[in-house]
Amino acid sequence: MSAGTVEAQGGTQGGTQVDLHVESGEQRRLYWAVADSWNVVRRTLTHYQRQPVMILWQLGFPIISVLLYAYVFGGAMEVPGSEDGATYRDFLMPGMFVMTMAFGLMNTATSVVHDATKGVIDRFRSMPMAPSAVVGGRAVTDLLVACAELTILALTALALGWRPDGEPLAMAGAFGLILLLRFCLIWAGVWLGLLVPNPEAAGGLYALIFPVTMISSIFVAPSSMPGWLGTAAAWNPISSTGAAARELFGYPVAGDGSWIQENAVLMAVVWPVVLTAVFLPLAVRRFQKLSR
Amino acid sequence: MDTYAVQAEALQKRYGEKHALDGFDLTVRKGTVHGLLGPNGAGKTTAVRALATLLKFDGGRALVAGTDVAKDPRGVRRRIGLAGQYAAVDEMLSGRQNLEMFGRLFHLGGRRARLRAAELLERFDLVEAAGKNAGDYSGGMRRRLDLAASMILAPEVLFLDEPTTGLDPRGRGEVWEAVRELVADGTTVLLTTQYLEEADKLASRITVIDQGRAIADDTPDGLKDCVGGDRVEVVAAEAADLPRIAEVVARVSLGEPAVDRTGLRVHAPVRERVAALTDVARTLQDEGIRVEDIGLRRPSLDDVFLRLTGHRTDAAEPVSGEAMVAA
Numbered sequence: 001m002s003a004g005t006v007e008a009q010g011g012t013q014g015g016t017q018v019d020l021h022v023e024s025g026e027q028r029r030l031y032w033a034v035a036d037s038w039n040v041v042r043r044t045l046t047h048y049q050r051q052p053v054m055i056l057w058q059l060g061f062p063i064i065s066v067l068l069y070a071y072v073f074g075g076a077m078e079v080p081g082s083e084d085g086a087t088y089r090d091f092l093m094p095g096m097f098v099m100t101m102a103f104g105l106m107n108t109a110t111s112v113v114h115d116a117t118k119g120v121i122d123r124f125r126s127m128p129m130a131p132s133a134v135v136g137g138r139a140v141t142d143l144l145v146a147c148a149e150l151t152i153l154a155l156t157a158l159a160l161g162w163r164p165d166g167e168p169l170a171m172a173g174a175f176g177l178i179l180l181l182r183f184c185l186i187w188a189g190v191w192l193g194l195l196v197p198n199p200e201a202a203g204g205l206y207a208l209i210f211p212v213t214m215i216s217s218i219f220v221a222p223s224s225m226p227g228w229l230g231t232a233a234a235w236n237p238i239s240s241t242g243a244a245a246r247e248l249f250g251y252p253v254a255g256d257g258s259w260i261q262e263n264a265v266l267m268a269v270v271w272p273v274v275l276t277a278v279f280l281p282l283a284v285r286r287f288q289k290l291s292r
Numbered sequence: 293m294d295t296y297a298v299q300a301e302a303l304q305k306r307y308g309e310k311h312a313l314d315g316f317d318l319t320v321r322k323g324t325v326h327g328l329l330g331p332n333g334a335g336k337t338t339a340v341r342a343l344a345t346l347l348k349f350d351g352g353r354a355l356v357a358g359t360d361v362a363k364d365p366r367g368v369r370r371r372i373g374l375a376g377q378y379a380a381v382d383e384m385l386s387g388r389q390n391l392e393m394f395g396r397l398f399h400l401g402g403r404r405a406r407l408r409a410a411e412l413l414e415r416f417d418l419v420e421a422a423g424k425n426a427g428d429y430s431g432g433m434r435r436r437l438d439l440a441a442s443m444i445l446a447p448e449v450l451f452l453d454e455p456t457t458g459l460d461p462r463g464r465g466e467v468w469e470a471v472r473e474l475v476a477d478g479t480t481v482l483l484t485t486q487y488l489e490e491a492d493k494l495a496s497r498i499t500v501i502d503q504g505r506a507i508a509d510d511t512p513d514g515l516k517d518c519v520g521g522d523r524v525e526v527v528a529a530e531a532a533d534l535p536r537i538a539e540v541v542a543r544v545s546l547g548e549p550a551v552d553r554t555g556l557r558v559h560a561p562v563r564e565r566v567a568a569l570t571d572v573a574r575t576l577q578d579e580g581i582r583v584e585d586i587g588l589r590r591p592s593l594d595d596v597f598l599r600l601t602g603h604r605t606d607a608a609e610p611v612s613g614e615a616m617v618a619a
């Protein structure tokens with residue numbers, strides 16, 4: 001055992017053919033933080049592998065919404081830019097991507113509250129693995145799942161006749177901004193998941209998240225809402241990401257000239273950074289509070 | 293080598309005004325099963341979580357497997373296994389996938405994690421169900437999988453928080469069997485329970501906890517002696533028969549039988565439980581005395597409590613009147 005990097009486990013048990021000497025993780029901390037996180041990621045990816053329909057369930061709502069909004073209400077919707085020949089579908093699709101990310105908050109919160117109440121988080125915490133991997137693994141998983149969701153949604157949108165015509169680089173940037181929104185919401189989700197007492201209570205978060213997605217510019221222009229509501233909608237972080245994505249996907253910008261609409265791309269970066277700065281520490285604090 | 297696997301001194305844990313642990317002391321000898329017995333809210337889970345590094349305590353000192361819990365939690369984590377109050381298995385993974393996942397998180401690496409999983413599935417009799425979703429397991433199987441997961445590194449000390457609560461008798465038996473095998477291999481087990489019977493079956497020593505404090509520490513026999521062991525109990529059909537029934541019971545009992553007139557009940561501690569019961573039943577039948585019920589009553593946690601603290605556990609309903617207490 002060179003330089004004490006390998007720890008002898010002290011069990012006295014016979015009956016095993018397997019060498020149970022392991023590195024404790026106190027050495028090579030960074031390596032183990034990454035390795036442990038990856039193993040936590042693998043765990044959730046295995047969930048999807050065992051039950052692939054899970055991802056379709058999660059996508060069910062946005063896909064149905066796309067069909068509803070595009071075909072049922074679509075004809076009646078007046079959106080800025082339609083005078084330039086843009087369709088409501090073109091206006092809507094980036095909003096749908098953003099909405100899916102917003103609802104992803106629920107998936108994060110639900111998974112976390114499940115693990116917390118079923119004792120899985122306690123088991124992880126009683127093991128010599130890196131504590132950061134419990135939450136870090138969750139974040140990486142949710143980003144990977146978000147990528148898969150965006151891919152499926154984008155293909156659906158293309159099949160429905162969505163034809164974005166932005167610069168390739170700009171369109172990649174649009175997806176980047178959408179994922180950035182998802183990233184900041186992961187921390188809000190972890191925090192909420194550790195805050196609520198049980199999975200049923202987590203279900204109640206829909207009542208919170210639904211109005212937040214509705215009072216935004218992702219379905220309709222804020223100018224069509226009463227004054228104060230329109231202002232709230234315009235300043236909703238989700239609106240900034242939605243507007244920025246539309247712009248980068250090449251949808252004609254026809255804002256009302258307000259500062260928040262003119263600077264959508266900037267705010268689509270600023271908002272998530274601010275939200276991460278708020279919720280990441282909150283989530284970490286809440287996690288550490290588990291031991292108080 | 294020290295003789296003790298767990299040593300806790302004057303542990304304190306407060307939640308606001310509530311003292312969940314209030315000067316809790318515990319010593320557990322190496323290689324034994326130690327029972328931590330107490331009613332709801334006594335502080336069992338708090339004690340286990342504090343010892344398993346999940347909870348920081350406000351005062352006192354604890355050594356687990358020779359390692360200071362407060363100073364070197366990671367060192368402790370390497371040497372313990374924990375099966376919490378709820379079987380913490382991933383319900384969406386198969387039994388095998390659960391063990392492999394936890395094995396990798398215990399830093400065994402893929403190959404050894406697979407080998408160890410196979411070994412443990414065999415050991416805990418889960419080979420047939422290895423590919424099934426853990427969510428579809430019976431309560432007993434899930435608990436065994438939970439035990440297997442906590443045994444991956446063959447820890448020195450295993451903490452089990454109410455390992456059989458919510459299981460049917462069969463599941464309970466399966467878990468008891470698994471625990472016995474672990475101890476035969478040299479693991480030290482600290483298990484909490486609300487059932488005296490369970491502590492009696494498994495533990496060689498029992499600490500009784502109440503309101504965050506250890507109020508007794510004894511062998512199961514010692515505790516049972518303290519409450520008077522098994523009792524024969526007869527429920528009369530008519531109040532007029534009570535004196536004669538008391539006489540019959542007195543012939544086999546260790547002390548004067550207690551007579552509960554409102555409940556029409558006569559009961560007394562006995563040593564040769566089956567012989568005593570048969571004797572009483574035969575005599576009453578021969579004399580033509582009708583009885584509503586006759587049986588053996590084993591001392592419960594409640595009896596232990598009553599004796600040790602003078603009050604019943606909060607959960608217990610007041611049964612059969614105060615006469616029972618006077619016995």
Ligand SMILES: Nc1ncnc2c1ncn2[C@@H]1O[C@H](COP(=O)(O)OP(=O)(O)OP(=O)(O)O)[C@@H](O)[C@H]1O
Pocket residue numbers: 307310311312330331332333334335336337338339377486
């Ligand atoms: N997080 C907490 N916040 C406030 N009070 C708590 C907390 N955890 C435990 N308590 C209180 O501490 C006391 C001891 O709780 P504990 O869970 O250790 O009891 P227990 O013996 O395990 O009970 P049970 O048999 O119900 O599992 C209880 O009165 C409980 O209400």
Ligand SMILES: [Mg+2]
Pocket residue numbers: 336337338377453
């Ligand atoms: Mg408990």
